[in-house]
Each structure stands twice: as structure tokens, then as C-alpha cells.
Amino acid sequence: MFLSRQACLQNYLPASTVGTAISRSAKCCRSNSLRRVAHQDGKCFSTRIVLGIETSCDDTGAAVMDETGNVLGEALHSQGKVHLKTGGIIPHVAQQLHKDNIARIVQQALSVGGVCMDDLTAVATTVKPGLALSLGVGLDYSLELVERYKKPFIPIHHMEAHALTIRATNRVEFPFLVLLLSGGHCMLAVARGVSDFLLLGQTLDIAPGDMLDKLARRLSLQKHPPCSGASGGKAIETLAQQGNKLGYEFKVPLERHLNCNFSFAGLQTNVTRRITQKEREEGLPQGQLLSCASDLAAAIQHTLAVHIAKRTHRAILFCVRNGIIPQSDATLVASGGVASNQYIRRTLQIVTDATGFSLLCPPPRLCTDNGVMIAWNGIERLRAGLGVLHSIEGIKYEPKAPLGTDISEQVERAAIRVPKLILTV
CATH class of the missing domain: 3.30.420.40 (ATPase, nucleotide binding domain)
Structure with a gap:
């Protein structure tokens, strides 16, 4: 026709x-x-x-x-x-x-x-x-x-x-562990089915993408030609390639908390204080690009990646020990905008290599x-045959909505200590 x-x-x-x-x-x-x-x-x-x-x-x-x-x-x-x-x-x-x-x-x-x-x-x-x-x-x-x-x-x-x-681009069977990193969310969950998820942990405050955006603005990275027009996360990643990640040391969040939750607000505050300090030392007004901006970007990215990797490592150990994910042919999927960061992906690769998991990520354009x-x-x-509606009466949007069944308290009670890995890439 x-x-x-x-x-x-x-x-x-x-x-x-x-x-x-x-x-x-x-x-x-x-x-x-x-x-x-x-x-x-x-x-x-x-x-x-x-x-x-x-x-x-x-x-x-x-x-x-x-x-x-x-x-x-x-x-x-x-x-x-x-x-x-x-x-x-x-x-x-x-x-x-x-x-x-x-x-x-x-x-x-x-x-x-x-x-x-x-x-x-x-x-x-x-x-x-x-x-x-x-x-x-x-x-x-x-x-x-x-x-x-x-x-x-x-x-x-x-x-x-x-x-x-990831199931549109790769052959991935349920169950698998998924790490969702974006400008609005950060969570670890087990995907057991199309609409069957177990939530292991999530951010307690802001999302990683939100933190990166705010720090990029505080560093005035839009004034740096290679970063002009880039999102905050991409600007940090671009500038970090020129910097020394060990030039500044920031405390990795939640180190004493043996769970899979995340926190980025404290790291943002610590970095902002350091930026203010360096501006005073260099005699620069806020809005000018610091000479050490690339080192700060590298340190921010490294600390962020380590925090994410350690929580993910604990999630893997919890899932294997409790039989939630079989260790044979086990998969970690990292998705969301921040998951397109190549440094974070390489850090996660260290964790999956150590635990026998495979790391899969959608192409960056699909993150x-x-x-x-x-x-x-x-x-x-x-x-x-899930959620296919033939009547649209009463359908509403929901600005806030949980993901699956929250078992984060079980993860915390397990109190799994993560073995030390060299996460410098």
C-alpha cells in the first residue's frame, strides 16, 4: 500500500x-x-x-x-x-x-x-x-x-x-549487575528481568554528573579553548588528560561505610575550598583559569573514579556471595552519561578483571x-507483555520514582570489606 x-x-x-x-x-x-x-x-x-x-x-x-x-x-x-x-x-x-x-x-x-x-x-x-x-x-x-x-x-x-x-547492542542475559551514572542519578542494581531490579545502593545526595558540572563551572573551564562548548563532565575529562592526578589529594567519600551507597556533595565542597585557596595563592579573581586547573581536574576525576570503583567492587562481592549473580559469565554493565568517561571505565575494568566479571558499556552516544x-x-x-496499555486514562508522569526493590540495608548488614586494588590508571 x-x-x-x-x-x-x-x-x-x-x-x-x-x-x-x-x-x-x-x-x-x-x-x-x-x-x-x-x-x-x-x-x-x-x-x-x-x-x-x-x-x-x-x-x-x-x-x-x-x-x-x-x-x-x-x-x-x-x-x-x-x-x-x-x-x-x-x-x-x-x-x-x-x-x-x-x-x-x-x-x-x-x-x-x-x-x-x-x-x-x-x-x-x-x-x-x-x-x-x-x-x-x-x-x-x-x-x-x-x-x-x-x-x-x-x-x-x-x-x-x-x-x-546494553541488551540492544550486546547479548546479555539476566541477571547482571548494572551501574547507572548520570547527571541526575547514581545507583547500583541487579537487573533480574525486564522490569525486575534489586537496588543495592544509590547516591545519598547529588549525582556525579551534577558535581562535575558545578566544578567545571567553578573552574571556569568554558574559558579554556579545548573545553569550550563541552559539558562539565566532558570538560573535566578533557582537561584531566593534561594533568597529574596525584598532584592533589582529595578524600574518597564514605570509606568507613561498608555499603554500596554513594556521596559526592562532600567531595564537591572539598574541591571548591581548594579552588578558592589556589585563587588566593595565585592572586586571581573568581572566574579566571587557574594554572593548576588540569591537575585539579585529574585529581577530581581520579577520586570520583576510585569512589565509584570501590562501591561497585563491594556490590560484585555481595552478589556473588549471596548467589544473586552466578560468577560464571557474570557481567557488569555501566551506563548513563557519566559512564562514557573513559577513565572511569578503565578503573572499573581493573575491578572486573580482579573479580572475573565482564565489563560492558553501551556506545557513548547511547549512554x-x-x-x-x-x-x-x-x-x-x-x-x-509488561506495561502495554490499551487505555491511556489516568496516565501521569512521576518526577521521582524508585528503581526496583531496595535491598541496600542487606548490603550494609553484610559489611563486606573490599580487598585493596591499585586503581591508578
């Missing part, structure tokens, strides 16, 4: 946006032979296709995937440069940017994939956790789509999607927020 370009356009955009949408590529609607349809023994077996929509924070993402894991089309609009200028994410600004771009991004993903709304099996959208104003944009847009075109809706937990992204991970989680849920 062939549809006109205008018919295609109306088949995947809400009525309020059809008139202003960019014209769709001529390849939008192809014959059924090009729509992921398999023919065998004279019978037709259609592959299920999911549209994923992500607006939990400051990235507007959309992707179309089939149930074999093929990314048919994807698009992303990052607000990073806007928020760099304002010194952080301003919720109502993020909301407006999502509103301005969501129709175009969804259109682009569908157009690249040559997919119309009629081709979709379901629409999957992040509904928790995240910034309330941002989540609301994605949910409202998605509900208008599914109601108009009578498609099932799959609500997605943002952190579950991060955790399972940050994106539509692919949402579409894939929709595929996983569709396969498992």
Missing part, C-alpha cells in the same frame, strides 16, 4: 502540528516489502515496531526500532549549549525547548526509518523519573498520538531503559539520554 506524502504526514503528527511540520522525505512510505515484513512459506510475518520518545531532562529524543533490535530511524535535539550559557538547566526553559522541537524530532526519526504511524505496533515514552515540566511535554505529545491513531502506549522508567540499553533506549525498552516490554 502506498500513501501520499500529505497522508503520511498526517499519519504520524498530532493535528495541531501537521500544518507546520517540515515536509517528509519521499521515502517515508515504502511498499510493504520494505517495511520489515518477512515472507516464509507463502505466509507474511510482520516485525513489531516501536516509536520511543524521550524528554526526561534536557534532550529531546525519538527513535524507531523493530523487535530484532534494528534502529530504523532516530533523531536527537540537545539543549546542552543553551544550558551551558545559563549555568545549569532551567526547567521552564527546558520545557519550552522540548515543545519547540518534539514534533520535528519525532518526524525526523519516522522519516529516516521510512515508517508511518500505521506501521507502528506501539509508542513508548519516558514517564518517570525526571524533570516534571520536561516529562509533561513528552507525555502530552505521546498521548495525543496514541489516542488519535489508536496505538498501544508503553510507559517507560528512564533508569530501567538506561539499564537495559546519554536518547530515543533509542526508550524504543528498545518498549520492545523489551512488548516481548514480555
Whole structure:
């Protein structure tokens, strides 16, 4: 079946946006032979296709995937440069940017994939956790789509999607240990199924990405040409490559606490004090780049990596000792924006080499927020028959939402002491 370009356009955009949408590529609607349809023994077996929509924070993402894991089309609009200028994410600004771009991004993903709304099996959208104003944009847009075109809706937990992204790129069987590191979260959990998680520990205060952003701003790294335009975490990582990580010593957080929780607020305070001290010593006003900035960046990154590695090491030992994860073919997955930091990955590799685990990380572009991970989680849920809704009445977004069953108290009671490893890379 062939549809006109205008018919295609109306088949995947809400009525309020059809008139202003960019014209769709001529390849939008192809014959059924090009729509992921398999023919065998004279019978037709259609592959299920999911549209994923992500607006939990400051990235507007959309992707179309089939149930074999093929990314048919994807698009992303990052607000990073806007928020760099304002010194952080301003919720109502993020909301407006999502509103301005969501129709175009969804259109682009569908157009690249040559997919119309009629081709979709379901629409999957992040509904928790995240910034309330941002989540609301994605949910409202998605509900208008599914109601108009009578498609099932799959609500997605943002952190579950991060955790399972690796299964779209690698063959990873349940159960596996997952470390989620981002600008808003830091947690260790065991993924036992598509929607079955055991939470071993999480940050008690701020997230690592949040800390890195604030310290990068305090160091005025945007004024350093190699870091200009980069996120705080990327700026720290870039500058750290030129520095001596042992030039400054910062206390690793929670060393006396034998659990798997994290804390980054104290480290941020200690580093900020040191920056202020060095500014006085060098006679520089706040906002000027310190001569020792690269050494400070390297020390920050190293301390952060050691803290994360030690908590992860304890989680591995706890899981093995309690039979939660079999030691044979055991896997640690590191995902989320901060998990794309190569120094942190190399530090985690030391831990997994010592414990017999394999370390797997999604490609860096899939570590940050994106539509692919949402579409894939929709595929996983569709396969498992979990959370596929045919009625959208009463669906709400949840800015705060726990991940799985919290067993962090059991981890603390176990009081496992981690063997010393040389974590300098």
C-alpha cells in the first residue's frame, strides 16, 4: 500500500502540528516489502515496531526500532549549549525547548526509518523519573498520538531503559549487575528481568554528573579553548588528560561505610575550598583559569573514579556471595552519561578483571539520554507483555520514582570489606 506524502504526514503528527511540520522525505512510505515484513512459506510475518520518545531532562529524543533490535530511524535535539550559557538547566526553559522541537524530532526519526504511524505496533515514552515540566511535554505529545491513531502506549522508567540499553547492542542475559551514572542519578542494581531490579545502593545526595558540572563551572573551564562548548563532565575529562592526578589529594567519600551507597556533595565542597585557596595563592579573581586547573581536574576525576570503583567492587562481592549473580559469565554493565568517561571505565575494568566479571558499556552516544533506549525498552516490554496499555486514562508522569526493590540495608548488614586494588590508571 502506498500513501501520499500529505497522508503520511498526517499519519504520524498530532493535528495541531501537521500544518507546520517540515515536509517528509519521499521515502517515508515504502511498499510493504520494505517495511520489515518477512515472507516464509507463502505466509507474511510482520516485525513489531516501536516509536520511543524521550524528554526526561534536557534532550529531546525519538527513535524507531523493530523487535530484532534494528534502529530504523532516530533523531536527537540537545539543549546542552543553551544550558551551558545559563549555568545549569532551567526547567521552564527546558520545557519550552522540548515543545519547540518534539514534533520535528519525532518526524525526523519516522522519516529516516521510512515508517508511518500505521506501521507502528506501539509508542513508548519516558514517564518517570525526571524533570516534571520536561516529562509533561513528552507525555502530552505521546498521548495525543496514541489516542488519535489508536496505538498501544508503553510507559517507560528512564533508569530501567538506561539499564537495559546494553541488551540492544550486546547479548546479555539476566541477571547482571548494572551501574547507572548520570547527571541526575547514581545507583547500583541487579537487573533480574525486564522490569525486575534489586537496588543495592544509590547516591545519598547529588549525582556525579551534577558535581562535575558545578566544578567545571567553578573552574571556569568554558574559558579554556579545548573545553569550550563541552559539558562539565566532558570538560573535566578533557582537561584531566593534561594533568597529574596525584598532584592533589582529595578524600574518597564514605570509606568507613561498608555499603554500596554513594556521596559526592562532600567531595564537591572539598574541591571548591581548594579552588578558592589556589585563587588566593595565585592572586586571581573568581572566574579566571587557574594554572593548576588540569591537575585539579585529574585529581577530581581520579577520586570520583576510585569512589565509584570501590562501591561497585563491594556490590560484585555481595552478589556473588549471596548467589544473586552466578560468577560464571557474570557481567557488569555501566551506563548513563557519566559512564562514557573513559577513565572511569578503565578503573572499573581493573575491578572486573580482579573479580572475573565482564565489563560492558553501551556506545557513548547511547549512554546519554536518547530515543533509542526508550524504543528498545518498549520492545523489551512488548516481548514480555509488561506495561502495554490499551487505555491511556489516568496516565501521569512521576518526577521521582524508585528503581526496583531496595535491598541496600542487606548490603550494609553484610559489611563486606573490599580487598585493596591499585586503581591508578
